[in-house]
Amino acid sequence: MRATPDFVTDAHRKGGVHPTARSAKRSGKGPRRAPEPRPGGKSIRDRQARTGWLYTTPALLVVAAVTIFPVVYSVVMSFTKVRLTHAGTQVTDWTTANYTTMLGSSAWREALLFTVGYTLVTVAVELALGTAVAVLLERLEAGRGWLLALLLIPWSLITVVSAQLWDYLYDATYGAVTWLFGLVLAEPPVILGTPVPAITGMAAADIWKTTPFVAVIVLAGLVRIPREQYEAAEMDGANAWTTFRRIVLPALRPVVAVAVLFRVLQAFGIFDLPFVLTQGGPGTATQSLAILGYRALFQDLNIGLGAAIATSTGLLVVLGCLLFLRVFRSQVDSAAEAGEGGAA
């Protein structure tokens, strides 16, 4: 990267004033005023704060270097022309071309659709299954620990490894799943070579792996619900479903929110499963945003465009999560209120 990239000038910020005009203007204005130091205020609290900052600075610098700088820099790259040259990476000229290219690309729209749809479906199924498993586990008297440990095996496997296992299972020639389908269907599907089975197969692998994670989190929430609440509901004549909806679910709100957030963040960035199983195929059926970004960045070395995909994906998932929290909170709140109203 150049020492001082020429795009970081006031001229650009102020809408393209000619550099000479700008310097003339600035010299007319005189030097900028530095903020004045606050008089006095040397209380113990200030001193403590200063010491605190002193202690955390090294850690904060590391965080800034490995997290904040790369993220900010990739946002910058997504708005610029990036070229790899002998003298290093050249970042020049503010432009929105990367974003217009991205938005105008049907591949991006398809990838977005796939990623959003895949996230919604897998997370919903994982949540439902995970909650069911957790409810079941909570009622178990004996063997809960063992079952929990067994359940966690899929979760503890590295996805690239478990994806390879699924690849064997789905193999069109000798795969066990293909064989099973062959028993009931005249013509077993080419699972990873046909769009709908490929997406379903991938979702199944994802659900298999992450349902235990959701179950564990939900279980943690379940065991915290006081017995008395169940007893009270029972005395009021609430059936199992009403109890679940009006007592258990509101109480689970915080843990479910956490589980969903974790899952959405991960599912939206889905990369390893399609990378191993389908390479985004058949055609472009399982091409997620992350696969698209990887290809632009690391295969095509089209860094500006890749950064635009990465930035927009990051932004989308953050917005999605905020929206989810808002909707979820109001939903569960109203359910809880209804529950209280019903109990009264």
Next chain:
Amino acid sequence: MTMSRRTLLAAGGAGAAGAAAAALAGCGPAGPAGTAARTGPDLAAAAVVPKRPTTVRWWAARVARKDGGDLRPLLIREFNKKYPHITVRMIGAPAQTDTARAALATQIASGSPSPDVFMGDSVWPAQFAYNEMALPLRSLVGEDYWGRYPGPHVDALSYEDEVYAFPLYQDQPYLFYRKDLLRKHGLPVPRHWEELADSAAEVQRAGDADYGFVWQGSVYEGLTCNVTELVADAGGSILTEDGAGVTFDGPAGERALTYLRDLVARGITPGSVTTFIEQDSLDAFTSGRSIFLRNWSYAWGVANNPDSSAVAGKIGCVVRPGFEGEEGGWGCLGGWCNFVNPHSRNLGAAVAFARFLSDEEGQMVLAREAAVLPPLDEALGSRFVRGSDNPAFSEAHRVRLVARPVHSPHYPAVSKAVYTRANQVISGGSSVRTALASARRDLQAALKGEAL
């Protein structure tokens, strides 16, 4: 490998993807400060072989020997006979072309002087040249140097009148077939693709094989190879000769894709071909399930070896046929070459080593010992290759090489446009015409660097 895997997975996380972008482009050159870094590599230094002891780091994937071993140590030993003062240290590279590129791009684009020489795919030169990650070689070797290699091979290594890599070995495809089954049914070795389809269907009908013809149809580079040569068979190409225009959607492209689609529709090729890479198709052939196989030259050694194949001794290997009424014999050019890192601090020694492997000395070692083809004319025409009992070697000179449309610095996007659309056709997800129209749009976007 670890590093590339890490970067891959970093790219995967939605949030972390940005960080990966920065990892690739973030760091400036760490090379020698001053003018050299600003103006480009020091070509004067690159032209001189140093006299003092020097170490060259060679990033290379395994090169297979005839006996199954690794040829790289022998190549280095031979080099040291000529240049005893240049030590070559080997860095193991991933064999997967995309993984290797991702790792190298991160390293070289950020100005690392190591590796000095790196082995790369022969589809990389345009991209590496455009991104200034490879040393231009024309001025270092003299004009008549390149005439000794097959024209399409040198052409593939060139970008805008420069050559960016020394050819190391060459790969080309053949048609493998079951001699015994053709004989049993009184069928000739197919003279054209239409005949192949009919013969295969006949043998399948008789119940002598599950599949007629297997090849590589997954969404990846290998499908681009299959399509490129089949389009050449039909008398066409993917791009115009200057690489600026799209010709894939012409009659040749239509004939090629229609043929592939019909193979699947008629049950001659199994539907699972949409997930096949080289190994899957080879397995189908060596297990005796398929009559015909399209694969690279290495397949002979595997398929004709009783340890790895149920059909050893029953197979034949010929140059690919063409379409009826067209001249056939095409084969997609594959291969690996050696690039010189322009940031190397030992350019002279690096060039000497990379060049040695492509010169007669290195190439004859390949001709004698390697399980891959040396591209140099003398080596390709030597008795070791021409007189080999491996038909993939002895017939090598008869293959008419067709390069993939590699002259775009955005070749990966060009290739992706070809293989995703072709895969859609063979999986039945799209008609030939629709796919070709989409491919045209994708290819045009790819050439402008705007494809995703």
